[in-house]
Amino acid sequence: MVTQPQIAIAVVLMYVVVLLGLGYRSYEETERGNIEDYFLLGRKLTPIFGILTIFATFQSGYFMFGNVGFFYQFGFPWVLGSLASSPLVVAFLWYFGSRFWVLSKKFGHITIPRMFGHYYQSDTIRALLALLTVIFLIPYIVVQLLAGGLALEGITNGLVSFEMGAAFMTVVIIVYTVIGGFRAVTWTDSIQGVFFFLMAWILMVYFLIDHGGVSAFFGDYVSQFSKGMSYTGLLGVDLITLHVALFLAFVVGFIFQPEFYRRAIASKDLSTLRTISIGAGAIVLLAYIPTMFLGFGIKMAMPGIENADSALPVFLGEQYPYLGTVVIAAAIAAMMSTADSLLCTISATVVDDFYRPYVNPDADGDSLERIGWAVIAVSMIVAFAVSLTEPGFIAEITAIAFTGFLVLFWLTIGMFYWDGATAAGGIASLVAGLVTIFGVKYGGLGLPQLVSSFGFVIYTFIVTGVVFFAVSLVTTPLPKEHIAEYQSLFDRHLPGDADGREPNPAEVPAGMDD
Template sequence: MNAVAIQLSIIVGYLLVALAVGLVAYRLTDRTAEDFYLASRTLGTIVLLFTTFATLLSAFTFFAGPTIAYEQGPEWILVMGLMDGIIFAVLWYVIGYKQWLLGQRYGYVTLGEMLGDRFGSRWLRGLVAGVSLVWLFPYVMLQQVGAGTALEALTNGAISYAAGAGLITVFMILYVVAAGMRGVAWTDTLQGAFMLVTTWVALLWVLAAVGGPGVATDALAANSDTAGYLSLGGGVYTVPWILSTAITIGFGVAMFPQVNQRFFAAGSRTVIKRSLALWPILCVLLFVPSFMLGAWAAGLGVAMPDSGNILPAVLAEYTPVWFAALVIAGAMAAMMSSSDSMLLSGSSYITRDLYRPFVERDLSDRREDLLARGGVAAFATAAFVVSLFQPGTLFAIGEAAFSGFAQLALPVLLALYWRGTTRAGITVGILASQLFYGASLFLGFVPSSYAGWTAGLVGMGLGLFVTVTVSLVTSPAAAERRAIYFERPGAD
């Protein structure tokens, strides 16, 4: 059996397994919106940890991360594997634990719902949802683009880009509509374990083929193009850039809808605390081998393929066809494991924070459940249609989404921990930072960096300053519920 047949067999097998899991989950799912979105807030430590892990890190780890390490050096491990492993773990507790407590007490499902209730504003609720969807939409689309492109290349054009992207979209709609959070979390757990195992096997296989880590590292030093990779601070890795990137990614991750919503889904406070403690370890276990494969490939002289992804080339050079096919097919599955969670969260923001407050306030739970499943189909279909045109602007938004979501983080932190935050303060703070950061992306006269510090980090500082300043000079609105974030919740 050739490589193409092996890869297609693995992809089809994954689709069938995922669909089977979805059908089992559907039989165990209550027909309520809360169960569809949050699995009735019952996720345990392993499932919560691995569903967050697979949703967030899958396709990036297989493709973008090793390529960055190949082109710029292995310090990328510091940015993602260590700094963001730690930064996000801290935010998982500081933001996630507080959100979990509030969700248990008041039944919140989305970030916008939580903020809208505290500040007595459906417009703030809609603003948070709208901003989130702006950054989330291109991310879903990019997964479809990636899957369609990969299938087209995999089959040498037998499956066209449009047919491949359409096939993946139809499957995701069927699966997510049936499975909800419960099924998505189960398959993500399998996917996360798969990623860890195959990445470490790949690392050991390649190192055995080249003679060990010492030989691979010596090749980096001997290669004139990569000799600087063995010293810190080369190329793009300036202190301002490293800190800016690590901070915006770490804070942005905490605001990604598919990640943030999982804070509400934990089964207990113990689950939250164990998960945040294990997260940095999991990041290091995955990032170190995958990124080092990329860096070592540069020293060993592995040529970058036309796809722009170095990992497939490394595997093709040093591992058997069947194993390389297994890893790349797994990367395809990883794209889908990210997309299904994005579709689920996007649907909840549309249905819960836009439709419910502005169209049909007296929405029954059963009708909301049906609308939520329909929202998945609508969101996925819209992203697929746009992906057929592959507009450059949306690609730019997709690449910048981490910093875009990061603009929400500090106003949210203030709202959670500072009683003095007012409706006007948080609203203007979110708008100011989003407008500033958007201008830095699309308006040429607005700088994208300031003495090496990125506009994303500067925008976060602006949002913090505006939120505090406006809150200090404005009075709370009559509908605000200033005490609810500071009352002691009941038992677990």
């Protein structure tokens, strides 16, 4: 007789066969030796793929297990913060993403560190941002492996251990990311994102039907957990400080990840990017809603789960193992879709911001592509090794990973709004950010945590901003003609500025045309 764990393994293996098939198809369609095609899909990302690949990036191990775990453990306090993600995705991607697109198209940037380094006329900023990208994206890959390992262990009732599950994911992700590049990422993202989106909504509808509708659902929740819908939540944590910390990390920090804006610069044109921003914001909102119902519903059904991160797989494994097989397979798919995207970003960054400028400026496209493959493999193996050390609560690891990119908010403000921004200010802010994150988080600076264990997020945002502006005020600003060149680009090419036309092909470097 076929058992549920065997069915779970078969479902996951069938899905992996599909993944590898897409990876091979992507390999055949990718122009060998063309790193722009490998890392940016030749800048031809279309609206549907763009919306789904951004959405799949949201649907990470944190989103599915960590976010559900947040609602399970905290109750109400994260509802408003989660829903705030949607309008900000639209606003940031539309406004900042459009400007990044214009700059990358004009100057040929394929990475965000290169873009900032060019504006601030600083190789040091480019190198520091590249280092920051590697340092803070690898922990986010670790989150995917932690969640995936827990999921595989849960749906197979231990037949596949956490270590085996994480190792399996590591190998699969390396293989299809290496052979397919960003093209494989976008294709698999599209499938994975829709897969889990449908499963999450189906499970949410089940909870609502089981409790007799939305009103009855929340009535049952409050009757069991009177503090669950209060402003302090189940743990009695002050709403304001918790929201500030979580909002800065999981909304602003997430949106300023280099891999998020890499979708913007890969877009086919500005019209495509605007469509992507609206569509991504809408689908992100629709995706966050079921995680709230899942967290609350599982809390009512199984209130004693010790590890909130494992609430979803534990509930499904014990209550509905066959349904859980499909749902968790979808979740694992979405986790892999996030990890492959992160790997592409790390690989592009190391190749374009370390290897090419500092090691081998004359490297040809084939050599750069091979280096990119090696970076993908090494980064994934490092992430796997870290995942085996049980580094902590998924939400905390994710918060550290996202907080590392808060400094980009200030550098972006300087690039688009403030003529007084300087390279020295950017460098000082980047260094201050690294020191603050690890100094506050691990106690070296001796500052109070402010709220739960997320206080380091607030400190980092404040310190990096203060340092950026303070140092910029007392150091040499960028040349006026350099700033004017950038502003003229925005005036000519962006809607609402001048005529809003698309970039003139004559102004675009050779080889960069659509």
